[in-house]
Amino acid sequence: MMAALLGAIIGWRGLLPNRWTSYIPKLSRGFLLLMLFALGARVGASPEVQAHLASLGFRALVISLATILGSVLVTAITAPLLRRRSFQSADTNADAAMAMSNLSQD
Amino acid sequence: MLTIQILIALALGLVCGKLYPTAPLWESVDTITLVALYALLFFIGIDLGRNRQIWQQIGTYGWRILLLPCAIAAGTLAGGALAGWLLAMPVREALVASAAFGWYSLAGVMISQMGHVELGALAFLVNLLRELLAFVLIPLVASHLGNIPAIAPGGATTMDTTLPLIAEVTDSEGVVAALISGAVLSALVPVLIPLLLGT
Incomplete structure (x- = not known):
């Protein structure tokens, strides 16, 4: 929540140059896939979850x-x-x- | 396209975790997830901050926006009860497992600590699967049924983990509705679970 709030303030005040914000969709997609990879790995590496x-x-x-x-x-x-x-x-x-x-x- | 990427990322993670279960990288898997999530929420924040009209538009929803988490909660519990009946298990237990709305980390721990260890494990799985399935189903629901129903699969997770995906496949109003809905449902979980458990 704090991260989103910080982003909202920066976006609101227009603190970032457009050159930077144009990378956001690509970066978002990358982090989203990284997060899903980590989620998959957590299940894959946990014998406990697999037993359940x-x-x-x-x-x-x-x-x-x-x-x-x-x-x-x-x-x-x-x-x-x-x-x-x-x-x-x-x-x-x-x-x-x-x-x-x-x-x-x- | 996005759905395929999501499935590949999940499958790669599963396979890597399975093949190298003791890799030192997995010890920091929580940190990786958290950092990625914070970065994503930060980006969503930038986007919302830049789209100033949203904040005026959201006022026009008024209290009606609260219908969304109510509908999601009602549909979730109805579906859970039906599943419990189909599986010939106590409907109350199926309701308890459903009532975390995808918040698996809380559900498992909370129910286990209340003395229902096996139900805690079931609730953990139900909600872990709900989050995993949500990642696959949100893009599909968004393209076939629209932006508002696309928020439903995520349940309580639409204020954090599934929010980036909702941001990709819906619009700014979808993001704001998802944030509010996810927050309301998350607040409901610690109330609903003890209530349904009858303790």
Whole structure:
């Protein structure tokens, strides 16, 4: 959180030259993949986690998938409701209307 | 493309960890993860700071933004209960394991310390798998169902580990919604788990 806050302050004040910020997407992608590599390695190098996976893995996978599917389903159903209400209040606010239409496009 | 890169990075990590389980590098794996995560959050911060309009737009969501974590929590618990029923295990236990919303480090330790060691291990796995699956599913959900449903798989992790991915596959509003949703769900975990355990 502090890291994000520090970044927000720097971005807000425009402290970084554009030449630097143009590297951010590439750097982000690199760090994201590094983080995932480390996550994979943590599982791969831990006999304890693998023992658990062998005994509880199937149940865990079913529960995990069900929680993801459930949350995606309920969110997909309620998202239009959230959006429609936003449209009503956005009538008076062109900026907000634009923001909401950006959201609903995808 | 991103999904493939994610799968390759995860698989490479798994294979390397498996082949060289005692490599000294793994002792610092926590540090590597933390540094990478901080760097990513720092970059997201820069991006959010540069897009000043977001902060005005988020005000137009108002309290409605809280519907998102509520929907994610409700869907998660409903899915968890259904899975418990399908697996013929106590539904309460399936609910407890689901209620960490992907925050595996807390779930395992917390439930084990409350005297439910095996359930703690199950909860750890359920939520570790949820985070892993989220990395694979977020880009897919984003392209098929939209930015808001794409936040759901991440659960509580959308305020930190899966936030960089959400930033890549959605837009600035998606990032802000994910931050708020992840924070609310994270705050819910230490309340919900003892409540569901009935202790």
